[in-house]
Amino acid sequence: MAANYVIVGSGVAGIAAAEVLRARAPGASITIVSEDPDGYYSRPGLAYYLSGEIPEKHLFLRSKADFRALGIHWLHAQATQIDVAGHRLILADKRSLAYDKLLIATGARAAAPDFPGGDLDGVFTLDTLKDAKRLVRKANKSGQAVVVGGGITALELAEGLHACGVNVHYLLRGARYWANVLDAEESELVEAYLRGDEIEIHYHARVRQALGKRGKLYAVETDSGEIIPCQILAVAIGTRPHLDLARTAGITIDRGILTDSCLRTSAPDILAAGDVAQVHDDSTGRASLDTLWPTARAHGEAAANTMLGTPTPYHRVVAMNVTLLAGIPTTIIGALGSGSDEDLVAIARGDSENWRTAAPTWVVVERHEVNRIRLMLGDRTITGALVMGDQTLSRPLQRLIAAKADISPIRDALLADDHAVLQLIATFSAEWERNHAATT
Amino acid sequence: MSLERRSIFFDLTRVEVLANGHVLPESARCVQCGICSYNCPLGLDVRAYAWRGEPIFDSTCLTCGQCVARCPRGVLTFAPLTNG
Ligand SMILES: Cc1cc2nc3c(=O)[nH]c(=O)nc-3n(C[C@H](O)[C@H](O)[C@H](O)COP(=O)(O)OP(=O)(O)OC[C@H]3O[C@@H](n4cnc5c(N)ncnc54)[C@H](O)[C@@H]3O)c2cc1C
Ligand code: SF4
Numbered sequence: 001m002a003a004n005y006v007i008v009g010s011g012v013a014g015i016a017a018a019e020v021l022r023a024r025a026p027g028a029s030i031t032i033v034s035e036d037p038d039g040y041y042s043r044p045g046l047a048y049y050l051s052g053e054i055p056e057k058h059l060f061l062r063s064k065a066d067f068r069a070l071g072i073h074w075l076h077a078q079a080t081q082i083d084v085a086g087h088r089l090i091l092a093d094k095r096s097l098a099y100d101k102l103l104i105a106t107g108a109r110a111a112a113p114d115f116p117g118g119d120l121d122g123v124f125t126l127d128t129l130k131d132a133k134r135l136v137r138k139a140n141k142s143g144q145a146v147v148v149g150g151g152i153t154a155l156e157l158a159e160g161l162h163a164c165g166v167n168v169h170y171l172l173r174g175a176r177y178w179a180n181v182l183d184a185e186e187s188e189l190v191e192a193y194l195r196g197d198e199i200e201i202h203y204h205a206r207v208r209q210a211l212g213k214r215g216k217l218y219a220v221e222t223d224s225g226e227i228i229p230c231q232i233l234a235v236a237i238g239t240r241p242h243l244d245l246a247r248t249a250g251i252t253i254d255r256g257i258l259t260d261s262c263l264r265t266s267a268p269d270i271l272a273a274g275d276v277a278q279v280h281d282d283s284t285g286r287a288s289l290d291t292l293w294p295t296a297r298a299h300g301e302a303a304a305n306t307m308l309g310t311p312t313p314y315h316r317v318v319a320m321n322v323t324l325l326a327g328i329p330t331t332i333i334g335a336l337g338s339g340s341d342e343d344l345v346a347i348a349r350g351d352s353e354n355w356r357t358a359a360p361t362w363v364v365v366e367r368h369e370v371n372r373i374r375l376m377l378g379d380r381t382i383t384g385a386l387v388m389g390d391q392t393l394s395r396p397l398q399r400l401i402a403a404k405a406d407i408s409p410i411r412d413a414l415l416a417d418d419h420a421v422l423q424l425i426a427t428f429s430a431e432w433e434r435n436h437a438a439t440t
Numbered sequence: 441m442s443l444e445r446r447s448i449f450f451d452l453t454r455v456e457v458l459a460n461g462h463v464l465p466e467s468a469r470c471v472q473c474g475i476c477s478y479n480c481p482l483g484l485d486v487r488a489y490a491w492r493g494e495p496i497f498d499s500t501c502l503t504c505g506q507c508v509a510r511c512p513r514g515v516l517t518f519a520p521l522t523n524g
């Protein structure tokens with residue numbers, strides 16, 4: 001009998017898995033169960049929808065008709081329980097689905113506000129297209145907004161609301177933006193851009209409570225007693241994996257659902273992938289969480305292959321994100337910072353815990369107006385890099401870091417002269433690529 | 441590799457590629473936001489090429505560079521066509 005695959009979640013991890021399953025098992029039954037009525041769209045694209053760069057319909061990568069054409073069943077429902085022994089997935093409406101292999105790809109949701117008044121009308125987090133649409137509608141009727149949190153999503157919210165014509169106050173709990181990944185100067189560059197957009201930054205400002213009248217937000221009170229009137233309070237203080245399904249089924253969880261390197265959970269025939277999965281890395285012996293789109297896709301593909309009977313490890317690539325930080329093109333590669341960020345209670349979106357594992361290393365900095373490169377140097381390799389502004393070296397650095405290229409020939413020169421960094425890396429990388437091509 | 445300072449927004453070495461180049465995606469950087477497809481004057485589905493990691497081999501592509509310039513993630517670059 002043809003195998004029966006069930007996937008919970010229609011994010012990139014679930015969809016990537018479904019596509020691999022369909023390609024490799026043409027006769028199998030594949031069902032995607034998703035509680036999101038909007039189906040499959042680009043979640044990172046929501047930020048560009050907010051800022052008006054793309055219209056809603058361009059967020060959709062695949063239509064439900066595309067899935068039908070692939071013979072993938074689509075079920076709009078919430079999964080509530082798993083009958084592990086009976087191999088059945090149970091839905092909120094009491095229906096149940098039999099499975100041979102089940103993939104949990106339920107993603108993560110924004111952490112709930114951690115202050116009183118977080119449930120008032122006017123308080124927003126950004127997870128889904130529905131959230132983004134509500135936020136845009138509200139922004140069109142609002143004069144002032146407060147944004148709290150850190151990481152990329154908080155900036156996207158601040159900039160998106162500004163683009164909607166709202167006057168934005170951005171509250172930082174500490175002394176600077178994204179202190180555990182960016183260095184002081186990088187934070188300052190981002191903050192200067194925000195100030196240039198007339199976004200008002202409040203430092204050492206913590207929300208004591210959100211104030212409402214008849215359930216409706218009208219202001220935010222900070223720890224220092226300051227009252228900031230606002231109709232919108234947008235909160236991006238990190239994400240939390242959707243663990244309920246796994247927890248009630250007795251599957252082993254930590255911060256995410258624990259899986260081996262091939263994405264298998266502690267329960268037989270149940271796998272997990274994407275933001276919800278905390279995947280064991282055989283090379284480091286640790287299991288970490290990522291909230292990165294490309295990682296979720298790679299998890300989904302590896303999980304599908306494992307489901308098909310070819311146990312396929314997810315190979316951790318160097319954590320990397322390319323994004324606009326307040327309008328500045330920025331690539332973050334490898335391990336860069338350490339410690340914690342007061343503005344986040346959990347890992348931020350577009351973030352990886354691996355960026356905070358930097359061992360004490362040498363730091364080399366090249367400055368050029370808003371162009372900036374920061375390299376973290378290990379004994380023989382480059383362990384991390386942050387490229388702001390000019391992106392010429394982003395790709396070469398990404399390759400050198402991923403390949404753990406031995407940079408000893410230029411290490412001393414890099415440390416000796418900040419200004420030579422760009423040229424040294426450019427020349428070295430070109431030569432390394434030539435040798436690499438010759439040997440592979 | 442010689443170094444010129446260009447932002448990714450102006451990374452359009454168009455003259456060189458007009459004759460013999462194509463757009464090359466690096467799928468590991470792509471978040472499928474759709475900005476490239478939206479901005480392509482011909483409505484080519486650049487995003488779908490980026491998902492598959494395939495160069496845009498479409499004879500109608502103008503190599504105008506709109507997609508390259510607008511992608512917020514530096515996914516797309518111009519690459520010379522290699523013969524064969
Ligand atoms: C605003 C924003 C900006 C981002 N920016 C970046 C970025 O710059 N770079 C980057 O790499 N990543 C970014 N991300 C993160 C990226 O989008 C995620 O890493 C990625 O979407 C994870 O995919 P996933 O498939 O694991 O989960 P998700 O995309 O979260 O999908 C989970 C799915 O499961 C469904 N679901 C959950 N529980 C149930 C249930 N019980 N029953 C049925 N269905 C359920 C949900 O409805 C959803 O369809 C951003 C995310 C957001 C929201
Ligand atoms: S604009 Fe860039 S990130 Fe967005 S879909 Fe196109 S190639 Fe991918």
Ligand code: SF4
Pocket residue numbers: 463479480481482483484486496500501502503504505506507508
């Ligand atoms: S180069 Fe121009 S025509 Fe070609 S795919 Fe990109 S935007 Fe479209």
